[in-house]
Amino acid sequence: MREWIPMSTSPKGRLALAAVKEFGARPFDEVTVAELAAAAQVTTGALYHHFGSKLGLYTVVREDVERRLLDRMEGALAASGPESDQSASITSALLVGLDFSVREDFLRILGDPPAGADQDPLAEMLSRAAVPTTPVLGRVLAAAWRAALSSVAEGAEPEHARAAIAALRIDPTTSD
Template sequence: MKEWIPIPGTNKDTLIKVALEEFCLHGYQEVNITELAKKADMTTGAIYHHFGSKANLYEVIRTEMEQRVIDRMEGAASLFTEPEEALRAALLTGIDAAVKFNICKLLSEELPYEKEDPIEGFFSNLSITHQELPIDIILISSWRSILKGISTNQLSVSQGKELIKWIFK
């Protein structure tokens, strides 16, 4: 069992729920740890006690949300034998999952800490190569840009999905 999973109703559970909402609304840089503690009706000491830092709290949340999205993308990709179809299905499913969990802004951000990006790794493992070009670099950037556009209301979900489909034409 993952050691960070909190017991429902505990301070740790409350902090994760409030932090998830705040990071999804405002992004890592804009979340103030003091304001986060206030919204959770706790002290900053509680955050540091449970997570050690804002970055560690963010990493816990981001890792969990990324895994939820990757699980869905893997399922979608597994339905296809052609690499292009699998990749397209994974990208579209990833958009749906990010919207469903309301984590478009969270997943559109670059990581504020040094760590291998699991979604980028997923795309790299699934990606097709065309004349030795690393297509996955363009796809992950495009996917994150679409999520950012959705989170800022510059794109609708359907427009984002149409952009993915257009990339594969």
């Protein structure tokens, strides 16, 4: 459950909105605290007060954006039903996630692995979707999906990224 409800007019809310925009468009390391504060029309002290650090702010917005992504992808998996082709179900979920990320301009924040995190919720969700369950497959699929997002961030056409994701096939008869 959220600890706070983001109000876009509050300094904390403006920082969160600025962070989503900046981290969505540029890699974590390229975004500065000063740029985030300026975009939110607050002081850098406000960022440290509300989030402790740039990484703290990034973590809050990353978790929110990633949760929205996973909700959509899990919905796509559930809509496929238990009797559907596993490869097609996972591919459908990956495409739903790609379309969402492109539409919302979350290319960098979701295209990069989570900064400063030990866990990767996307890889874990994809591992659970695979039968048999395999942690390596989830990491491989997450890396391929992120590579497609990164390609779009670097100028590739979204349709080319979609075609690359659609070309992935998962063979449930093999395991790592």
